[in-house]
Structures are given as structure tokens and as C-alpha cells.
Amino acid sequence: MRHNPSLKPWWAILLITLFTSSVTAHSVIVYPGWRGNNLHSTGNMTETDGLGIGRGANASELLYPAGMQWAYPCGGMPMSNNRTKWPIKGGAVSFQPGWFAGHKTAFIYINMGYGTIPPNMSHPMIAPFQIVSPTNEEYPGTFCLPQIPLPLNANLKVGDDATIQLVEIAQHGAALYNCVDITLAEPEDVPEVTKENCFNSTHLSARYLFAMDVQNAASSTVSSSQLTYALVPMLLVGFFGLLF
Template identity: 50%
Template sequence: MMSSLFLIIAASTLAAAHTIITYPGWRGDNLISNSTFPYGMQWMYPCGGMPLTTNRTYWPTTGGAVAFQPGWFQGHSTAFLYVNLGIGSDGPDGGPLNMSLPMVPPFQLLGPSNNPFPGTVCLPQVPLPTNLTVKAGDNATIQVVEIAQHGAALFSCVDIIFVEPGDSRLAEVNETNCLNSTELGFAELYTITTKAVGSTANATLSSATSLVRSSSSWLGYTPLLLGALWFLA
């Protein structure tokens, strides 16, 4: 009894710190840190260090649900989320060569505190990427990417095989595998142009672009400073 309780507690701790796809499936448990992956597997592009699975999950040709537990390490109360699709088998592991087809616009995840994210995220109807047509029997991989405030990314994947909507092999979508927790919030991503491409006019700069401009200005004097120091020496 105690050993079962320990496993449940350990699993919940790991899940709170990483990203787990709960629907339609998952390549496999990559909640691992060892000598090969000292920083953990999920940092590894494209699928968190996991190879292509031999047991694909069925998913509709018209798109379907994607659900995951975001998790994350303490101190990151917000993150950016991406859901991408990879097609083909030209990659090193026999899967897609890349995951370059966005399925939904990226969005921001908001947590209640700086503790790891609680709960789950459910996208009940994720469409196919724009202008992509697939047929039953085609293979693909869905990738979920979570990016923290400091830019580090977690990668998780599920390998799928497309089937027609209503196929009996499709797993049912319900509240046990696809639920948006009330503890989590969402925000859209947007961009304010501070300097248009090709523009020479002065722009209203954000703190980040101001830093770039001031750094560039300072670096412009670096050769003169170094020359003066060399002359004085």
C-alpha cells in the first residue's frame, strides 16, 4: 500500500514539472534525468529525446482534440504554447524531418502563482495546418512545445495515423482526458511594431530594442577605445 502511494506521489511530482500529452497519446515517458540527459530529456528537439513509436495513435483526417498537462519548474507562472505537425518519414528516427506546420496560433498560458502549473489544457478541435490535405492511412507527428519566460523549451510528441472521422478506433474525448482546469488562464500573443522593415525613421522603442540600440552604439566605439588603450600601453 505504501509503495503504491509513493509511486503516485512521485508520478504527480514529475508530472508537475514537465509536459505530458494526455490526448490523443504520447510517444512515451521522457520524465527522465540521467547521465545521458543530465538536464532532462524534454529539453531535446524535436520530441524530448524519445524515438518514433511503433504503436501510433489514431486521429481524424479533419483534425481533433489535443490535451496536455503543462507542468513546469517552480518560478515560471507563464509560458508560450505551440502545437505543430510533422509529416513524412525523412527524419533520423524514421519520423518527420521537422515539425514546421503550425496547427494553432501560439498562445500564452497563465498560472495562478510561480509554482508549477496545476491542471490540464484541452484544445477540443485542433485543425489541420493551413492548405494541408491528408488521407486515411497517412502518418504524422503532433508536437507540443512549451517555452518558459527565460526561453527554454520543453518538447513532447505523439505519433499518429490518420483515420476518417467516426472511425471506431478513435479514442473517445471526454472530461477524463480533455479538460481545461479553472486554475489556468490563457492570453493571445500580439506584436507592436516599433520599427518597420526598411524604415529609417526613429521609432518608439521598447526596453529590449532600446538596449539593442544602446549596445550597438557603445560597440561602435569599441575599436577606438581599444586603440587608445594600446597606444597608452
């Protein structure tokens, strides 16, 4: 796993430039790290008979014609033995959502799987939210949540292994997956969270999600445009700035 808690913005821009020609995946976990580079695609849909994952001419080779990050649960990346320490009381998660076009808006889920090789990633850590960027083209930018708790009723202790899963729901409804393998530790044993590895780019914002009964929505006089603007901004940039 590439543990890079201090990835600089200029580094991100350089990487975007390097991968633009072949990227079909869209997010990178900056902090606490990620399983590895899955920012590429291999093969084509003809070779896999229309499947998102298939075998190549070499039976041992897996092809990802649509891009690795579409593959559940961790974007085509196997479990890593190089784990990152993460606080037992919860901690930061920072990511870059705009590594390819088509993500002017996206829904974000952050989940956890228990154990060294989790059987699933079905334990939500926070409620899902929407991110909004100024463009539908690829863009640099980092989004950070400085304090994410463990899942509700998690029975975990210092030294336990787990995996944090970042899910980005694209505008067309498909999901992109990225993971970081962690070992829970006391806060003082975890690399410090700073303004360099946990910050929010000013051109990104976030919104809460809410639900409305279909029958009530149909009888409501609220227009679709009004409903869109009724989504409450989380104002994470200003709020998180107060935490440092």
C-alpha cells in the same frame, strides 16, 4: 507510446509526486497520448562537457543532464510504432504544462510533422498562445483544445502517418518538446473526446499573442504594465464548456 486518453487529475498529482525529485522536464500530452515517459534527467553537465546531450561512459548510453524534454524534436523520445488514431478533419489535444517549477507563464506551440518519421516539425497547426497559472511552482492542471485543425494546405489522407509536436517555451526562453505519433482516421474510428480526457482546469487561463513595431512602441504612451494587461484573454475555459 503511452496512449492514455482518460488520465484522471488524481493520477496526474500522483505522478507529479513520484517524479518531483528527478524531474527537469515540464509537460505531458494527455490526449491523444505521448511517445513515452521523458520526465527525467540522466548524468550531469560535467560528464557531457556542458552539452545538453552527450555520451556516458557506456558509449551507447545518451545522457540528458538538463532533462530529456529540452531535446528537439520530441524530447529525446524516438518514433513509436504504437500509433494513436486522430481525426482527418482535426481533433483534440490535451496537455499538462506545470510538471515543474518555473511555468507561471509559458508560450505554447502545436506543430505537425508529416510521415512515419517526419524530417521536421515545421507545420504549425494553430497560432501560438500564452498560458497563465496562479503559481511559479509545480502545479497540477490540464489544458485542452477540443478542435485543432490540420496545418494549412496539408495534403494528407486517411491512413497517413504524422506526428503532433507540443512545444512549451519557458520563461527564460528555452523550449521543451513532447510528441505523439498518430495515424489519420475517420472521426468515427477515433476514441471519443469526453469531459474526462479534454477539460480545462479553472486555475489556468490563456492569452493571445500580438506584435507591435518597436518604433511605434517606443513612441507610445502605453506603459509596460498596461501593455501586459492589453493581452486579450482567450477565455478558453468558459468557451470550451459550451462545446460539451
